[in-house]
Amino acid sequence: AVTRGDGTKGEPILEQVRHIAAIPQSLPERNLELRGELYLPLGEFERYRDRFQSPRNLAAGAVKQKDPSRTAEFGLRFFVYDVLGRTFERERDKFELARRLGFPDLDYSVVRGGEALAVFQDFQRRRYDQPYELDGVVFKVDQVAAQEVLGGTAHHPRYALAYKFASRETETIVREVQWGVGRSRVITPVALVEPVLLSGATIRRVTLHNVGQLRRLGVTLGCTVKITRRGDVIPYISEVTAPGDTPVEIPLRCPSCGAPTEERTEGRLLGAADNREDASLYCSGTTSCSSAARAFLEHYLKAVGCEGFGERLIERLYEFGLVRTPVELYALTVEDLLPLERMGETLAAKLVEHIAATRHQRLATFLEALGLPGVGRRMAEQLEAEFGTLEALRTADRESLVRLPGIGERVADALLEGLRDKGEAITALLREIVLSPPPPKTRGALEGLGFLFTGTLESMDRRDAEALVLAAGGRVLSGVSKDLDYLVVGRSERVSGKLRKAEKLRAEGGKVELVEESRWLRLLEERGVAVK
Incomplete structure (x- = not known):
């Protein structure tokens, strides 16, 4: 039993699934694969509504309990929407098999093409009367042989179409705007709104993404805004429906470290001729901003695959003065960690061991961990394949970068500037870690593609x-x-x-x-x- 995961790889959850009463504990035949949706009924969610925002988030957490037996406490359910490993004549036969195997019934209808709109509208009318969250309807050709004839396009099967319901909208009032600092020193506005219930979740905070969007929308204190949840998940302000009476003050100094702020667009300082609605706000402090430093530590640890360091632990390490930069991680000892709250000797030893395991890194991992502008895992691997060594990359010019797929002049300039800005940090880290030799370049059947x-x-x-x-x-x-x-x-x-x-x-x-x-x-x- 595995989750759908990130679309490429799921997490094993077999032991947790054994404790879900709605899922049979065995199947009568081998090589049978059942795919479906794990969900939390709204009735069960009522017990947790004061602590969790949505049934979806709680279901995701319930099936990842470290103590698998605790999964049984939540009352999870599961319905099957596809069966692999057996030949079927009709799509509905899959649902019938799932029912005979002991899985809950799936709410479906068999309709003719001309009736599809009416069925969709019927489900939409009944959407909020269901004992579970519902965000759309999937139509499939019933005859499996016809499915095989129809095949698929490059991005979806021709025999199945998903129609989503329109996201619910509601109005509320912006009471305050707070500003948070990220690892790249971007200062992001977050609107604090009058609490409002939307799609089963109480919305109190809505990100405005950047100072430019705040200006584009015309957000002011006291204004009335229309809020939706994209995909019934992410709160989003779609428009201002009534203006407020107080402008939002754009901070002139970083809310974390007090350094002057500066507005940038596309990586450069905002000029007089630039559109202020395209701007992002930055902290000008390079090393003194504690919020940016903690966010960068969290990013570095995640990128190098160092387990066990959550946000709260990183915050405590920073506050105690134990770790302010990634290089200081490699000086940590068990004795340094023991005074921290809820820190035992076994856990401290594991954390030190996890840090030690990151002393050997691929160049691609190191580049991603540095948090260079625009460099995620894919670009880091591309840079590793092209340049092979850090020295070669640091001495590269703009033209050699622009020749690479997906790297334009602005990205190249930002990357080179980032390497220069992080020069001291790179030098210090290289005293603690060893970059593994790059894999040899190969000539093969796909060369040039x-x-x-x-x-x-x-x-x-x-x-x-x-x-x-x-x-x-x-x-x-x-x-x-x-x-x-x-x-x-x-x-x-x-x-x-x-x-x-x-x-x-x-x-x-x-x-x-x-x-x-x-x-x-x-x-x-x-x-x-x-x-x-």
Whole structure:
């Protein structure tokens, strides 16, 4: 039993699932795979409403309990929406099998095409009368043989379509705007609103993302705003419906360290001719900002895969003066950690051991951990593959970076500036860690070809697919660009941004091909690339 995870890899939850009464503890035959939705009935959620925002979030936490037996306390339910490993004549036969196996019934209807709209409207009318949260309806062709004939496009099966209900909206009043500092020193406005219930959650805080959006929307203190939850999850201010009486003061100094603030757009200081509605607010303090420093520590630890360091522990380490920068992590001892609240010798020893395990890093891991502008995992791996060593990257010029897929002049300038700004930190870290030699460049069957993946692959984890491409001499790009040869499209519940960009690029005469996973696997086979 595994979760859907991030779309490429799920988490094992077998022991927790054994404690969910609504799920049978055994299946009558091997090689049978049931896919479905784990959910928390609204009636069960009432017991937790004062402590949790939504049934969805609580269900996700309930199935990840460290003590698996505690999962039984929450009253989780599970319905099956697909069955693999057996041949079926009709789609509804899958639901009937699931019912016979002891799974709860799935609410479905069998309709003719002309009745689909009426059925959708009926579900929408009954949406808030259900004992669970409901955000849409999926229509599928019932005859499985017809499904196979219809096949699919690059991004969805032709025999199934999902229709989402419109997100609920409500109005509330902005009472205050607070400002938070992130690891890159960006200062983000957050609106504190009059508490309002929306889609089963009480909304009190809504991010405004940046100072430019605050200006675009015209948010003022006391204004009335319309709020929706995108995907019934993320609160979002869509518009101001009535102005307030007090302008929001843009902080002239960082709320964390007191350093002067500065407005930037596209990585440079805002000029007189720039649109102030495109600006972001930054703290000008480079090393003195405690909020930015703690956020950077959290980012570094996550990027290098160092387990056990949550937000509260990082905050305590900072407050005690034990760790202010990543390099100070490597000086921590068990004795340093023991005085901290709820810290025993066993836990302290494990934390020190986890830190020691990060002393050997790939260049790609190190680059991502540095928090350089625009450098995530994909770009870090691309830079590692191109330059091989940190020295080569630090001496690279703008032109050599711009030649790489997905890196324009602004990204290249920001990256080079970031490397210069972090020069002292890099030097200090290199006294504590060792960068592993880069893997040898290979000439292979996919040499010269650029690939990018979107959606969930059925045959393998996405990282395994990317490793397969790299091992065969191909390139894995960080985004859609003119250098992309193949966008491999896996299963997805929605049309991704990558797919939209690739379709636009192709319509403009670009060389990119949109291929389903099965076509990609055939391409590997045709070129002699072995797939395990």
